[in-house]
Amino acid sequence: MSETLLSINGIVKRFGGLTALNEVGLSINKGEIYGLIGPNGAGKTTLFNVLTGLYMPDEGQFNFDGHNLFRVKPDRVVKAGIARTFQNIRLFGEMTALENVMVGRHTRSKANAIGAVFRTPAAKREEQEILQKSYDLLKYVGIEDVIDEQACNLSYGHQRRLEIARALACEPKLLALDEPAAGMNPSETEGLKELMSKIRDDGVTILLIEHDVKLMMELCDRIAVLDYGQKIAEGLPEEIRTNPRVIEAYLGAAHE
Numbered sequence: 033m034s035e036t037l038l039s040i041n042g043i044v045k046r047f048g049g050l051t052a053l054n055e056v057g058l059s060i061n062k063g064e065i066y067g068l069i070g071p072n073g074a075g076k077t078t079l080f081n082v083l084t085g086l087y088m089p090d091e092g093q094f095n096f097d098g099h100n101l102f103r104v105k106p107d108r109v110v111k112a113g114i115a116r117t118f119q120n121i122r123l124f125g126e127m128t129a130l131e132n133v134m135v136g137r138h139t140r141s142k143a144n145a146i147g148a149v150f151r152t153p154a155a156k157r158e159e160q161e162i163l164q165k166s167y168d169l170l171k172y173v174g175i176e177d178v179i180d181e182q183a184c185n186l187s188y189g190h191q192r193r194l195e196i197a198r199a200l201a202c203e204p205k206l207l208a209l210d211e212p213a214a215g216m217n218p219s220e221t222e223g224l225k226e227l228m229s230k231i232r233d234d235g236v237t238i239l240l241i242e243h244d245v246k247l248m249m250e251l252c253d254r255i256a257v258l259d260y261g262q263k264i265a266e267g268l269p270e271e272i273r274t275n276p277r278v279i280e281a282y283l284g285a286a287h288e
């Protein structure tokens with residue numbers, strides 16, 4: 033039996049008169065790559081924002097690894113073990129690649145403010161550990177050659193990888209990636225696919241939004257489909273590919 037890591041039930045999110053998520057329920061198992069697809073405006077990013085604490089849902093239940101995360105703020109969501117990247121890359125452009133990852137790592141920092149101000153041996157030791165771990169993460173995602181480059185000067189593909197490294201610095205149990213392949217060329221996308229498989233194989237569960245349906249079919253263990261704020265299907269990639277409701281939702285969107 034697979035072990036559930038995240039489960040939501042009856043999640044509703046309204047923006048004024050618009051119901052962006054209408055009683056959405058799903059569960060993600062430990063160790064899988066779980067994909068979220070759906071036509072434009074289906075509610076994918078809204079669900080991501082709910083799952084990472086950026087949006088407060090109006091109704092529902094949200095449990096993650098033994099924590100009740102319903103209407104919990106982003107810092108507590110990160111502490112519980114969910115880290116994310118954004119559709120529009122959000123790096124600190126003036127900082128180096130290494131510094132960007134170190135910022136992510138500080139969410140795990142134990143040293144208190146006094147220790148940091150007075151540079152106690154424990155604080156110095158921790159700073160050294162953060163430095164080393166951040167370097168290791170840049171190496172892990174394959175961009176250690178740009179460690180001292182400012183983030184704003186990196187290629188698009190490198191920026192995406194840097195965002196993943198920064199999210200991994202929080203040591204998440206679930207890594208939520210919002211369109212990580214957007215704007216990438218085919219060889220960058222292939223490299224990203226390998227990286228995501230590696231992350232999953234190393235024990236981090238992945239929740240993924242992508243418009244590249246082919247990539248999703250090849251990569252995901254299971255997929256959920258949203259349409260107009262509702263989950264219309266969930267299953268193995270092959271089941272999703274042949275599901276009449278899914279085909280209709282995509283064809284309908286193509287004709288709009």
Ligand SMILES: Nc1ncnc2c1ncn2[C@@H]1O[C@H](COP(=O)(O)OP(=O)(O)OP(=O)(O)O)[C@@H](O)[C@H]1O
Binds near residue numbers: 076
């Ligand atoms: N902050 C907001 N305020 C008002 N409406 C919003 C807000 N965020 C999203 N919406 C609306 O909620 C619906 C779902 O949007 P969402 O961005 O979640 O869809 P999506 O599936 O991620 O789309 P895309 O694939 O285009 O990114 C849309 O109708 C959108 O206009």
